[in-house]
Amino acid sequence: MKALLTLLVLFLSGCAQTPAIRGTGDLGIVIERASGRVAIVDTTARSVLARVDGLGDLSHASAVFSRDGRYAYVFGRDGGLTKIDLLLGRIAKRVIQAGNSIGGAISQDGRLVVAQNYTPGGIKVFDAATLELLSEVPTGSKVVGLADLPGQRFAYALFDAGEIWLTDLSNPREPRTQKFPAGRQPYDGLVTPDGRHYMAGLFGEDGIALLDAWRPEAGARKILENYGRGEEKLPVFKMPHLRGWAVAGGRAYLPAIGRHEVLVVDTATWREVGRIAVKGQPVFVMARPDSRQIWVNFAFPNNGWVQVIDTPSNQIVQTLQPGKAILHMEFTPRGEEVWLSARDDNMVGIYDTATFTRKATLAADSPSGIFFTSRAHRTGF
Numbered sequence: 001m002k003a004l005l006t007l008l009v010l011f012l013s014g015c016a017q018t019p020a021i022r023g024t025g026d027l028g029i030v031i032e033r034a035s036g037r038v039a040i041v042d043t044t045a046r047s048v049l050a051r052v053d054g055l056g057d058l059s060h061a062s063a064v065f066s067r068d069g070r071y072a073y074v075f076g077r078d079g080g081l082t083k084i085d086l087l088l089g090r091i092a093k094r095v096i097q098a099g100n101s102i103g104g105a106i107s108q109d110g111r112l113v114v115a116q117n118y119t120p121g122g123i124k125v126f127d128a129a130t131l132e133l134l135s136e137v138p139t140g141s142k143v144v145g146l147a148d149l150p151g152q153r154f155a156y157a158l159f160d161a162g163e164i165w166l167t168d169l170s171n172p173r174e175p176r177t178q179k180f181p182a183g184r185q186p187y188d189g190l191v192t193p194d195g196r197h198y199m200a201g202l203f204g205e206d207g208i209a210l211l212d213a214w215r216p217e218a219g220a221r222k223i224l225e226n227y228g229r230g231e232e233k234l235p236v237f238k239m240p241h242l243r244g245w246a247v248a249g250g251r252a253y254l255p256a257i258g259r260h261e262v263l264v265v266d267t268a269t270w271r272e273v274g275r276i277a278v279k280g281q282p283v284f285v286m287a288r289p290d291s292r293q294i295w296v297n298f299a300f301p302n303n304g305w306v307q308v309i310d311t312p313s314n315q316i317v318q319t320l321q322p323g324k325a326i327l328h329m330e331f332t333p334r335g336e337e338v339w340l341s342a343r344d345d346n347m348v349g350i351y352d353t354a355t356f357t358r359k360a361t362l363a364a365d366s367p368s369g370i371f372f373t374s375r376a377h378r379t380g381f
Contacts, residue, residue, distance in 0.1 A: 020087060024069030025333065027086050027373050030341065030348055031074075033058040034366035038074060040086050043332050043339075043372060046350055046360045050089030056080040056096075061369055062103040064381070066128060067110035069373035073128070075104040081115055083131060086373070093131045097124050105148040108379075112172055114154055116146035123156060125172050134172045139165065145189025145200055147380045149213050155198040157186035157209075164189075164200055164211050164220050180220040182209035191380035192247050192267065199223075203257060210270060223270045224254075224263060248291035249311050255282035255296075262296060264314060274314055279305050284328065287311075288353055289335035297326045297340075306340065308356070318356045322349045327367070333374035341367035 026044040037053040055061075057078035064073050071092065072084045079098035082091055100119035106112065106128065113126045122138040123146065141158035148154055152169045162184055168176045184204025191198050191213075200209045200220075207225040212218060246253040251273065252265040262285055264274035280302030286295050294309040303325050308318040323342025330339050337359060340349045348362040348370065375381035 022087070024086060024373050027069065028330070029063060029072050029074070029084070029086070029371050030339075030362075030364050030367050031058050031061045031063075031369040031371075032365040033061065033343075033368045037365075038063075038072070038084065039362075039364055039367075040084075040089055041362070043337070046362070048362055048364075052084055052090060054091060054094070055082050058368070060102050063369065063371040064104060064106040064113070065371070065373050065376040066106070067376055069376050071128075072371070072373075073104065073106065073113050075101055075115055077101065079117070079119075081113070081126065081131065095126075095131050095133075097126070097133070102144070103146060105146050105154060106376075107148055107152050107154075107169065108150055109152065110376075112152070112169055114146060114148075114169070116143040116156055118142045123154070123167065125169060125175065127172075135169075135175050137165070137167055137175050137177055144187055147189055147191040147198060149191060149198070150195045150379070153213070155189065155191065155211065155213065157182060157189050157200040159185055159187060159203075162186065162204075164198065164209060166198075166211070166213070166216055178216055180211060180216070182220050183207060183222060190246070192252075193379060195379040197267075199252075201254070201257070206257075208254070224265065224272055246285045246287055246294065248287035248294065251311070253285050253287065253294050253309070255285050262294070262309065276309055276314055276316070278307055278316070279319065286329055286331070288331055288338075289333065293317075293353060295329055295338060297329060300325075303327075320351070320356060322351070322358070323347060328369045330370035330372055333372065339370050341370055343367060 028041050030039040036055050039048045040050045056076045060077045074082045079096050079101045081095050081097050083093040085092045098117040101117045104115040113128045115124045121141050124136045125134045141160035144157050144159050146156040154167050164180045164182045166178045183202040186200035187203040189200040198211045207222045209220045210223050211220045254263045256263050262276040266273045280298030282296045284297050296307045306320045307316050310317045322340045324344035327343050328341045338351050343366050348364050350360045
């Protein structure tokens with residue numbers, strides 16, 4: 001009888017660890033920054049499946065996903081790198097890898113996870129399966145704008161040193177790095193969806209540093225130099241963010257620093273072809289997956305607003321007030337809906353991108369970043 005009970009306990013324990021039978025393509029996470037946890041969400045059902053605690057300081061958290069969409073890798077402000085099993089709804093592995101970290105990336109083949117660090121600076125390279133530290137590249141500077149490139153390469157910017165570094169991790173235990181002057185205080189970066197061009201926005205001067213990853217030996221060049229043309233900048237309450245989200249239809253839509261404008265750039269010539277006046281200082285400028293719309297949120301004091309740009313006309317076609325302190329936006333994989341985090345309303349609003357009507361809301365504790373598993377198959381995400 002005792003042996004039978006033991007077998008029953010083992011059987012039930014095994015059942016408790018069996019993942020739910022579901023695909024991962026419609027899963028994602030919402031960062032609940034005030035609680036140090038993430039909510040695992042189902043984008044089709046518009047529901048929260050589970051919450052995972054114990055992730056530390058998530059005040060500037062971001063995430064990437066494994067190729068199969070099962071695992072999320074969350075980079076916390078406290079230097080924590082946490083691997084989350086989305087099917088079991090629990091932490092699979094967690095390491096404290098730095099004193100202050102603001103993001104990371106995953107390699108083209110999904111085998112390497114790389115963290116970018118403020119303190120002590122540099123990048124660290126981890127095995128995606130085990131989170132074993134494989135190597136690191138010291139920089140002596142805060143690292144920002146880390147993005148994956150084809151060929152197991154990563155591009156990133158050095159805020160203090162004013163450089164772009166390109167590191168080849170074909171042999172992850174022996175990184176090979178090229179270094180290029182960029183300009184004053186690069187603050188973030190993006191790689192175009194084809195993985196060819198890396199851009200670092202400059203905070204210390206008007207302009208953007210552009211590196212052609214197909215021809216890195218040509219070095220970085222400046223584009224959009226002096227786009228302010230001597231105008232007095234407004235105070236910057238929140239730094240804009242750059243990512244491949246804003247490349248649509250042969251044009252890049254970029255937030256202007258200290259101005260209420262979105263800059264429009266031709267990606268064939270990398271010249272400015274237009275500007276769009278918006279309600280406030282843009283933070284995220286994000287293209288819907290089909291490139292038909294650009295959604296823009298703003299820094300304080302206009303952070304309760306969102307505006308939508310129609311790309312064929314470059315006109316604002318909708319202005320919304322989805323909630324208080326809209327910190328982040330994420331489109332469902334094919335773009336029929338967008339999820340908006342309203343930090344000060346403790347909720348996520350889900351909107352139809354064709355009609356601009358609210359479809360649902362989800363309760364969340366001070367939500368910030370929203371990340372869906374569809375990012376696993378996109379360069380630079």
